[in-house]
Every structure is written in C-alpha cells, then in structure tokens.
Amino acid sequence: MRHVYLNNAATTWPKPPEVSDAVYKFMTLAGANASRGSASERDLRSLDILFTARERAAKMFGGYEKAAPQYVTLTQNVTHSMNVVLKGFLKEGMRVLTTSVEHNSVIRPLRELEARGVHVGIMQCSLRGFLAPETLEEALRERADLVVMTHCSNVCGSVQPIEEAAHICAKRGVPLVLDCAQTAGILEINAGALGVAALCFTGHKGLLGPQGTGGIVWKPEFAEECAPLLEGGTGSLSHEETQPSLMPDKFEAGTQNLPGVAGLDAAFEYIEKRTAAAIAEKENELGRRLEEGLLSIEGMRLTGPLYDEAPRLPVYSFNIDGIDNGLLARDLSERYGVEGRPGLHCSPLAHKTLGTFPQGALRLSPGCFNTKEEIDYTVDAIKELAKNR
Ligand SMILES: Cc1ncc(COP(=O)(O)O)c(C=O)c1O
Known part of the structure; x- marks a missing residue:
C-alpha cells in the first residue's frame, strides 16, 4: 500500500x-x-x-x-x-x-x-x-x-x-x-x-x-x-x-x-x-490542488477561507455529510495509507468558532515534501470513501 x-x-x-x-x-x-x-x-x-x-x-x-x-x-x-x-x-x-x-x-x-x-x-x-x-x-x-x-x-x-x-x-x-x-x-x-x-x-x-x-x-x-x-x-x-x-x-x-x-x-x-518563500510556494501549490479536489467531493463541508478569498496556509479541516470524521480518518489510513488527523486538534475554541464542535473535523495538511500525485491520490481515495458511505 x-x-x-x-x-x-x-x-x-x-x-x-x-x-x-x-x-x-x-x-x-x-x-x-x-x-x-x-x-x-x-x-x-x-x-x-x-x-x-x-x-x-x-x-x-x-x-x-x-x-x-x-x-x-x-x-x-x-x-x-x-x-x-x-x-x-x-x-x-x-x-x-x-x-x-x-x-x-x-x-x-x-x-x-x-x-x-x-x-x-x-x-x-x-x-x-x-x-x-x-x-x-x-x-x-x-x-x-x-x-x-x-x-x-x-x-x-x-x-x-x-x-x-x-x-x-x-x-x-x-x-x-x-x-x-x-x-x-x-x-x-x-x-x-x-x-x-x-x-x-x-x-x-x-x-x-x-x-x-x-x-x-x-x-x-x-x-x-x-x-x-x-x-x-x-x-x-x-x-x-x-x-x-x-x-x-x-x-x-x-x-x-x-x-x-x-x-x-x-x-x-x-x-x-x-528559502521560506520557496517552501511556501510549494506548499501553497499543493494546498490549492487539495482545496480544488476537496471542493469537488459531494457533501464536503470545508472550514476556513478559500485561497482566493483570504490569506491562508494549506491546513484543511472538513467533514463530509453522513460520515464520522474519525471513521473517515481510520479508513483513509487503513485502506489507503493516508495519514491525517481527526477530532479537535487541541483547539476546542477554534472548532466552536468554526461550527465543528464537538464532533471536530478531519484535518489534512500537506508539507514541502509532498507531491501533486499524493494530493490527487488522496482526493480520489476520499471520493471513493464518500461514494460508498
Ligand atoms: C497554532 C499552534 N499553537 C501551538 C501548538 C503547540 O505546539 P507544540 O506541541 O510544539 O508545543 C500547535 C501544535 O499543534 C499549533 O498548531
């Protein structure tokens, strides 16, 4: 895998x-x-x-x-x-x-x-x-x-x-x-x-x-x-x-x-x-790709701004209608080898602000060593899990 x-x-x-x-x-x-x-x-x-x-x-x-x-x-x-x-x-x-x-x-x-x-x-x-x-x-x-x-x-x-x-x-x-x-x-x-x-x-x-x-x-x-x-x-x-x-x-x-x-x-x-600027550029490129992929998934409820709306970094927390974010994280990890983090991310106040308390959300956060292929693979994996929910 x-x-x-x-x-x-x-x-x-x-x-x-x-x-x-x-x-x-x-x-x-x-x-x-x-x-x-x-x-x-x-x-x-x-x-x-x-x-x-x-x-x-x-x-x-x-x-x-x-x-x-x-x-x-x-x-x-x-x-x-x-x-x-x-x-x-x-x-x-x-x-x-x-x-x-x-x-x-x-x-x-x-x-x-x-x-x-x-x-x-x-x-x-x-x-x-x-x-x-x-x-x-x-x-x-x-x-x-x-x-x-x-x-x-x-x-x-x-x-x-x-x-x-x-x-x-x-x-x-x-x-x-x-x-x-x-x-x-x-x-x-x-x-x-x-x-x-x-x-x-x-x-x-x-x-x-x-x-x-x-x-x-x-x-x-x-x-x-x-x-x-x-x-x-x-x-x-x-x-x-x-x-x-x-x-x-x-x-x-x-x-x-x-x-x-x-x-x-x-x-x-x-x-x-x-350089930090080159790292940011790479991460934001991956972030935009992830954002676009996530938005194409049915039932997606993304928190935070979109890249074109306001300043952000590629830290994405979301829920998909009808799927528990903890189970989604487990399935993504066990069936597709994709590691993210579900839950409240040590930030209960932030989740209250974003409307995702107490269930939390699944967070995916690319880094400077990820690739575009990994992002596409992850989006496809979430799509499959969402389809079969
Ligand atoms: C915004 C923010 N503040 C503080 C922390 C705590 O970091 P550390 O565990 O390295 O002290 C984190 C880690 O998730 C964070 O994202």
Whole structure:
C-alpha cells in the first residue's frame, strides 16, 4: 500500500536528512554539555551549536538589532515558550486578550492564570477563522496589559492580519505575543519591525527540526519585565544562589536539549538555503490542488477561507455529510495509507468558532515534501470513501 503523510500541521515529516545527520553527529562526535565542562574542543562545539541556533533564529524571525542572539530563548516547544512568556509576565489583576481560534497551548496557561486572578478576554473570530482588526480595536477600548494570538490557525489555516494587529497594539502601547507554531519557517515574519514583544515558535513543524525544540524571540524591554518560569543551573555565575538576570541564561535553567538544538540548527540552515518563500510556494501549490479536489467531493463541508478569498496556509479541516470524521480518518489510513488527523486538534475554541464542535473535523495538511500525485491520490481515495458511505 502507498503511504501518504498529510499531517504536517501536527509535525512535519520527513525531515531533511541534514537534520537527522546533525542529531546523530552531535550524539556520537560532540555530546558535551554546554558551559559545564573544561572548555575542551567538545565543550566549545556544544556552545557553538547553541550560539548559531540562536543567531539563525534571530535572523529568521527578525530579532531586535541590539538584542540578537542573546534575546533568543531556546525551549522545548511553543507550548513551553507560551508558558514562559505568559506566566512570566501576567500577574493578578492584569487583563489579557486572546482570540477564539487559539490552540490549547495558549488557552490552558491562560485559564490557569485566570484562576490566579488574571482577567482573560476572548476576542471572537469570524466563521472563517479571522480576527477582524475592528474587534481588536474595540477590545482595546478597555485597558489591557497583553494581547496574545496565533499567526495561523492550526485547524482551518487562516492567517491572521498580524501587521494590523501589531500596529493597533503599538498605538495603544500593549505588548503583542505571537504563536507562530504554524508559520515559522514558511511565512516571513520580522518581530523587530512589527514591534512584537515575544515571538514564540516550535521547531518540529514548518521549521523541519526535531521534536522537543522551540524558542522565543524577545523584545529586550519585554524580556526584562518577565520573571523566569524555572530556576536552576545555567553553567554561568555559579557563585550566585539566585537565577541570573543575564540573557539568555535568565530563561534557560537546566541542560538544554542539545541533540535537538543541533538538529534545529541544521534545519534553520536548510531553510535558509531553500528559502521560506520557496517552501511556501510549494506548499501553497499543493494546498490549492487539495482545496480544488476537496471542493469537488459531494457533501464536503470545508472550514476556513478559500485561497482566493483570504490569506491562508494549506491546513484543511472538513467533514463530509453522513460520515464520522474519525471513521473517515481510520479508513483513509487503513485502506489507503493516508495519514491525517481527526477530532479537535487541541483547539476546542477554534472548532466552536468554526461550527465543528464537538464532533471536530478531519484535518489534512500537506508539507514541502509532498507531491501533486499524493494530493490527487488522496482526493480520489476520499471520493471513493464518500461514494460508498
Ligand atoms: C497554532 C499552534 N499553537 C501551538 C501548538 C503547540 O505546539 P507544540 O506541541 O510544539 O508545543 C500547535 C501544535 O499543534 C499549533 O498548531
């Protein structure tokens, strides 16, 4: 049976061979802990990997000029990044605004903070998954301390108007935090130019790196206002019993996922060479083909915008009349070897917004290593399953 992987919104697969080679090389040839040895050749190589990964992240996401690369924090994933930022900044009595299409990586830390006295406002997005700038303007008529929003929905692929959002937040002097889980490595983002307080990314999706990697690109002044989530060893200022305030050590207590960072560094290099624009072009071409194919299926109920209507990435969630999306996913996988993801995609609020709660939807998300033939094969497979329902 053929095997078609269309679950790249969950994690990209396959990874470029350079990424697994870098992880393997680190494990077999380097493998020293960073800043916790005798400054041997191996120690320095580990430090070097951390340094270049930070530098590449700052370059890719437009880190603040005077800050890069020490104002890049390396984390385990975007969920970790969000917890660092939200719990580091928000205190009892503060008001935070977010959108109704967020992933639980944003919503759950906010609900936890709500229980500690933070006021959480959810801004309603449209049925197609967009936050209207006017909705943000309206919500900001009342005092707010922070806005946090996703750049692209992991359910329906809608790409939010972050330039306008950044402009509105800047006018009101409210820091803006972005969840770039679905866009990092695909869409150009310049955190410094937009004035974003913290850009959070995960390494294993569009960046094509290993799981267990991610990060934050900080605006320096904002990083200074945040308290660390964890305290512990940093390999620096070891005479002090309190957490250093020096960056990047402030937010990086404990040994880093160094093999993962080696892979992430190689992934950044791969994207630099291939370019995010070329990756986006390939993915959007596949997305348009998938969109056209899905729309030709009887009983199709697609969420999110069409390519010709509004900005989107190729993350498609849908239901077909009369078929349970979980059973459709199972049949597609077992009978045709096509991997997608059914259900709620860790985003119950987004599904409520899109009208697909509680049943969820089947999500198909092509990546830069898929082919047109795979898309056509998948559409034909869904057509057959829909016909025989
Ligand atoms: C928009 C969005 N935010 C956050 C996450 C969480 O990513 P991670 O599990 O890497 O922390 C995802 C992953 O599905 C996502 O799509």
